[in-house]
Amino acid sequence: xxxxxxRAHVIQGxxxxxxxxxxxxxxxxHDSISVCAERLTTTATVEFDKSYSENKLEINGKxxxxxxxxxxxxxxxxxxxxxxTKEHFRLASKNNIAEGKGLGFSAAAFASIxxxxxxxxxxxxxxxxxxxVARLGAGSASRSVAGGFAIWHANKxxxxxxxxxxxxxxxxxxxxxxxxxxxxxxxxxxxxxxSSPFFKxxxxxxxxxxxxxRVAVKKGDLATIGSLAEADSLSLHAVxxxxxxxxxxxxPESISVMRRVAELREKEHVPVWYSxxxxxxxxxxxxxxxxxxxxxxxxxNTGLRVLTSEVxxxxxxxxxxxx
Numbered sequence: 001x002x003x004x005x006x007r008a009h010v011i012q013g014x015x016x017x018x019x020x021x022x023x024x025x026x027x028x029x030h031d032s033i034s035v036c037a038e039r040l041t042t043t044a045t046v047e048f049d050k051s052y053s054e055n056k057l058e059i060n061g062k063x064x065x066x067x068x069x070x071x072x073x074x075x076x077x078x079x080x081x082x083x084x085t086k087e088h089f090r091l092a093s094k095n096n097i098a099e100g101k102g103l104g105f106s107a108a109a110f111a112s113i114x115x116x117x118x119x120x121x122x123x124x125x126x127x128x129x130x131x132x133v134a135r136l137g138a139g140s141a142s143r144s145v146a147g148g149f150a151i152w153h154a155n156k157x158x159x160x161x162x163x164x165x166x167x168x169x170x171x172x173x174x175x176x177x178x179x180x181x182x183x184x185x186x187x188x189x190x191x192x193x194x195s196s197p198f199f200k201x202x203x204x205x206x207x208x209x210x211x212x213x214r215v216a217v218k219k220g221d222l223a224t225i226g227s228l229a230e231a232d233s234l235s236l237h238a239v240x241x242x243x244x245x246x247x248x249x250x251x252p253e254s255i256s257v258m259r260r261v262a263e264l265r266e267k268e269h270v271p272v273w274y275s276x277x278x279x280x281x282x283x284x285x286x287x288x289x290x291x292x293x294x295x296x297x298x299x300x301n302t303g304l305r306v307l308t309s310e311v312x313x314x315x316x317x318x319x320x321x322x323x
Contacts, residue, residue, distance in 0.1 A: 001048035001087055001122070005113030005212030005321045007037035008144045010104035012175065012275060012283045014229040015206060015213050016236050017139060017152065019193040026139045027224020028154045030206050033106075033165070033213050034143045036150070036176055039309030042108035044093040045322040046076070052088035058094050059109070066189070075110060075137040076117050083121035091117075092322040097307075100179025102249070102279015104144070106186060110137030111144035111315040119317055127314065131162040134315075149217050149313030151210075164314075172263050174291035176284035176298060177307040179252050189278040193236075193242030205234070226273030226285045232277045240278070251280035258282065258303045264297060268284040 017032035055073055057064035059181035064072060076089060079200050093113055095105050114134040125133070127146060132227055132234075134141035140160035143150040152162040193199055238248050257274065261284055264270040272294050275283040286294050288310065297305040 001085065001140065002120050003045065003047035003305050003321065004119035005043060005045040005318050006112040006315055007041050007318045008108040008111035008115065008315035009038060009147065010040040010042070010108045011036055011140050011144050011178050012104060013140070013277045014225065014275065015209050015232050016277060018202070018236050018239060018278070019199065020139070020171055026135050026138055027160050027222050029154070029203055030127045031154050032143075032152045033151055033210065033217070034140065034152070035173070036144060036312035037075040037177065037309040038312035039177065039307050040096065040103060040108070041312075042112045043096070043318065044091065044109065044112035046089055046091045046113065046118045046120045047323075048085070048087045048120050049090045050087060052090060052300070054094055056090045058091065058097070060095060071110070072113060072251060075133060078133055078136060079114070079117050079121055079123060083123055084178070089117075089120075090323065092321060093230060097179065099181055100181035100279075100281045101184065102256070102277040102281040103177065103179060104140060104277060106138040107140035107144040110134045110141035111138060113137065114145065114309055115315045115317060122276050128163055132160065140179045145315045146291045148311060151168060151214070154189060165214065165217050167168045168218060171220030172287040172289060173225070174284065174286055174288040175307055175309045176291055176295040177309060178253075178257050178282040178284065178304050179307070180251050180280040180282065182249065182280050184249060184279070184280045185248070188233065189240050189247060189249060192247045193239050193244050195244035196239040196242040198239050198242055202235050205288055219273075224270060226271070229275040229285060230273040230308070231287055234276065236278070237276065249279055250276070253302065253304055254280045257284070257298060257304065260298055260301050264294065270294065309320070
């Protein structure tokens with residue numbers, strides 16, 4: 001046993017999953033497709049040592065407790081069983097930015113934790129197997145493990161894991177990212193979704209969009225990727241708002257960004273589309289050629305901070321430890 005550190009990129013849901021069929025194993029109702037953002041990462045360091053008398057968990061500089069701690073233990077305990085050890089451990093994870101909700105940091109966190117814990121336990125797991133383990137902490141972490149444009153299979157040959165999709169050679173894809181704060185937990189949004197009278201209709205529509213998105217990614221069709229992600233975002237939030245709790249995740253700032261993106265596309269003919277996961281933060285999808293212009297325009301017109309990013313790769317090991 002030893003110490004290791006992993007790093008993973010956050011994911012933007014393109015055709016998003018919403019709601020869990022099996023909460024304990026974090027199994028979704030349908031497949032989903034995402035893309036990793038190179039700019040946003042979580043780093044995790046895990047150390048197993050016989051000298052530890054208890055587990056010590058730290059997330060973004062604070063002791064982990066409650067649901068956060070439970071989810072970490074779900075992942076690490078599974079790996080400890082594979083390694084046939086009961087050693088206690090110390091774990092720390094840290095996001096590279098502090099603000100924003102709906103940016104896929106839980107995916108990056110559990111992907112990096114799984115990667116680090118696996119190495120520290122001297123386990124050698126395949127990428128698809130590691131994605132299954134990361135899924136136990138956060139469903140989208142499966143795709144953060146895979147990196148790039150990835151699909152998370154809800155049930156493929158009785159397994160639920162993620163793998164990268166083949167990508168069109170000429171695809172120029174970049175993101176402008178608008179972090180917006182919120183106190184709503186993602187699990188609350190997932191729980192709300194299944195009580196919407198439109199949930200079954202969304203699942204049916206998602207299955208159609210998945211086929212179209214896979215073709216668009218393979219062909220490198222930016223316009224179709226952006227348009228499908230934008231439409232799916234509206235579907236996700238419509239279902240969330242019409243659940244039992246009438247949960248509204250959008251903020252006034254979200255609407256401002258969405259409207260400006262529509263204006264850029266319709267009036268200035270910029271290839272740009274918005275996308276939102278289960279939070280108010282906005283992803284703005286465009287080509288690498290236009291990313292800087294789009295980010296500057298949105299900052300100027302909304303007063304919000306905007307980050308730009310290319311596509312990020314798979315979760316990986318790093319030499320910089322957090323402790």
